Amino acid sequence: MSQKPETNLELIERNAKKRERENLSFRQFLKAQSSSTKIDQKVFALYAEVSNAIDCTTCGNCCKQLNPAIEEHNKPAIAAYLNCSVETLETKHLDIDPVENYEFIKTNPCPCLDNNKCMIYQDRPASCAEYPHLNKKDFVYRLFSVLDNYGICPIVYNVVERLKQSYHFKY
Numbered sequence: 001m002s003q004k005p006e007t008n009l010e011l012i013e014r015n016a017k018k019r020e021r022e023n024l025s026f027r028q029f030l031k032a033q034s035s036s037t038k039i040d041q042k043v044f045a046l047y048a049e050v051s052n053a054i055d056c057t058t059c060g061n062c063c064k065q066l067n068p069a070i071e072e073h074n075k076p077a078i079a080a081y082l083n084c085s086v087e088t089l090e091t092k093h094l095d096i097d098p099v100e101n102y103e104f105i106k107t108n109p110c111p112c113l114d115n116n117k118c119m120i121y122q123d124r125p126a127s128c129a130e131y132p133h134l135n136k137k138d139f140v141y142r143l144f145s146v147l148d149n150y151g152i153c154p155i156v157y158n159v160v161e162r163l164k165q166s167y168h169f170k171y
Contacts, residue, residue, distance in 0.1 A: 004053070005050050005053050005054055005154060005155075005158040006154060006157060006158055006161075007054060007058070007059065007154045009059065009061055009154070012150075012151060012154060012157045013151045013152075015151075015157070016150050016151025016157070017151070019171075021171075022171040023147050023150060023160070024147070025171055026160075026163075026164055026169055026171070027143040027144075027147065029167070029169060030139075030140050030143065030163075030167075031140050031143070033140070036138060036139065036140045036141070039139055039140055039163075040137055040138070040139050042163060042166055043134055043139045043159060043163065044134075044135060046134075046158075046159045046162050046163060046166075047134040047135055047155070047159055049162075050155050050158045050159050050162070051134075051155050054154055054155055054158075056116075056155075057116045057117050058116065059116065059153075059154060060109075060113055060116030060117070061152055061153060061154075062128075062131055062132070062149075062152060062153055063109055063110040063112075063113040063116075063118065063128075064108060064109040064110075064113065065108060065109075065152050066108075066131075066152065067095075067104045067105055067106060067108070068104060068105055068110070068125050068127040068128045068131075069097075069102045069103065069104050069125060069126075069127045070094070070103050070104060070105060070125045070127075071103075071125065071126065074123065074124075074125045075089055075090070077120045077123035078093070078105075078111075078112060078120060078123075081111075081112055081119050081120050082111055082112075090103075093105055093106060093107050093111055094106060112124075131153075132149055132153045132155050132156045133145070133146070133149075134146075134155065134156065134159055146160065147160075
């Protein structure tokens with residue numbers, strides 16, 4: 001890897017606030033590019049490089065700040081870990097998004113996080129397993145959500161910064 005990835009969460013959060021306009025400008029720049037397939041290929045390569053250099057269990061920031069969507073089949077494992085019934089899980093730890101109509105864990109940090117490790121890792125919700133969603137196609141059409149995660153996840157932060165460098169983007 002050409003450079004060591006930034007993992008200082010305070011610096012990442014500070015830079016996210018400071019670079020908000022720059023990142024929106026970069027979003028517009030990327031949307032104007034001719035090939036979203038080429039952008040996806042760059043993002044996939046950067047994601048592989050950066051994610052291999054960062055141990056998520058030293059951070060766990062996503063589990064401390066985000067509220068993952070869960071599906072019905074996730075409930076028994078979560079309830080078992082929390083030593084409660086599914087009904088108690090639903091009333092104490094879950095909520096429903098009124099617009100999208102999906103259930104999500106409403107408490108922060110996630111009640112299944114212990115020492116930056118997911119205690120239900122094998123049975124974790126798909127939204128957790130797929131995070132930070134940089135290995136999905138159509139990166140340019142998901143830039144608002146990517147930029148929402150820029151100040152939370154060191155992997156997203158470093159991928160976006162390296163993507164800017166690869167395009168010699170200047171704000």
